[in-house]
Amino acid sequence: MNEKIIDVSEKNLETEHICCAISDNSDCQVTAKKGWLADRFRDGLVFKKVNVRGKCFIEYIPAEKAWAPVNALGYMYINCLWVSGKFKSQGYSNLLLENCIADSRQKGKKGLVVLSSKKKMPFLSDPGYLKHKGFLLADQAVPYYELLYLPFEENGPKPEFTVSVKEKKTMEDGFVLYYSHQCPYTARYVPLIEELAKERGVCLHTHRFESAEEAKECPAPFTTYSLFYNGEFVTNEILSEKKFDQILLKFQ
Template sequence: MELIRITHDNLETEHICCAIANNKDCQVLSKKAWLKERIDEGLVFLKGNVRGKCFIEYIPAEYAWAPISADGYMYIDCLWVSGQFKGHGYSTLLLDECVRDSKEKGKKGLVILSSKKKMGFLSDPKYMKYKGFETADTASPYFELMYLPFDKDADRPCFSSSVKETEHSGTQNGFTLYYTSQCPFTAKCVPLIEDMAKKRNVKFQAVHITTREQAQNAPVPFTTFSLFYNGQFLTHEIQSEQKFEKILAVKGL
């Protein structure tokens, strides 16, 4: 498969947003605007020459929108191959190119966010272990920071202290959502669930993380989407209306 790297020159024309085909969709526009500002920081978005979920996105860890300490590493935002593209070795192809590129740039290794067991929107821990990654650090309730060092003496990455705190003052009243524009799906889902809460007279605070500094000091490892209720972490999985309806029902709202 031919691999295409997104650049300033082809960003507007290339299909980059998972299953979203319409370039005028608010989700596509949001994601491309976010990417445009990251390319000059060293972000690489590498995709198969197809319209579908077959890509890897990575960035120098110093510029990652994640509360981690991993200087000298490359942070993988997302590695996603699914549907008809699974089972053809494309994940290996993309990851191998990331390794090659990162070594060429003198990086210490790779870092990626995972979980104790396979969960949506996080890398599959079984697959990452198969590829030589190991757990560098953990954060409640189930997050794992995995890494692949290129040298056995490389420093071990870790989560920042902000995610180790057990209480977060900004999440104590009703729902609090932290999110970024790194994933296109938040552009559509956040206003929908925010409106659902409003119609139920349920307190809902959406905190849109718009800078790298905010992301690197966030109270949660997954800054793309993390939902709290009355100070308790609920989920990192991006919510559809149906999923959020179930949460409201469980909370008696």
């Protein structure tokens, strides 16, 4: 494995492909994600990608600055570890995670923390892989979320979800969507389902997080995209128009 790991920063952000969206810088998804990243670098965010043409990267940030409703003082929070397609089973996940561990140790962190699930779910880190790498269960939240952590020392403090997750209170009745531009796909798909809801005469409240402080008050662990209906969690999957229409038919 001779591929080079590239650190994406404010210096090369405009020229580097950010892996999980198309490469056209004028596309709304790329614009949204790169804008989000540019503001997060000052908070200590790290984005490392393998020098291949595809989704093969890790993104992490000090937990205190993470857009996630977790209490994990002194930890590094992994936003996303994504190795897809032909790059799977090539050792890239290990390579990226090992780089993250080494960097986090050097920065004096207590360990790593990451959002996962009881079984592998869309847009969430693979629990089987993480537990194989030594991650432990720190906390749980309905319906299937698991907060996993990798302590760098014995008897280190255990991270946990915040009160907002445990209380799970939404701001309005009906359909309520909480999201951010941490994932570029929300910039494309949220407006599409907003328009569909309007066409169907369905009330859909959307709330885009614009700061870590706002995101930490989210009633669900996954702040990138969480859909509720009358206060009950529906899905964390970023929905196409077709999939959202199916949900409307189910609940209306």
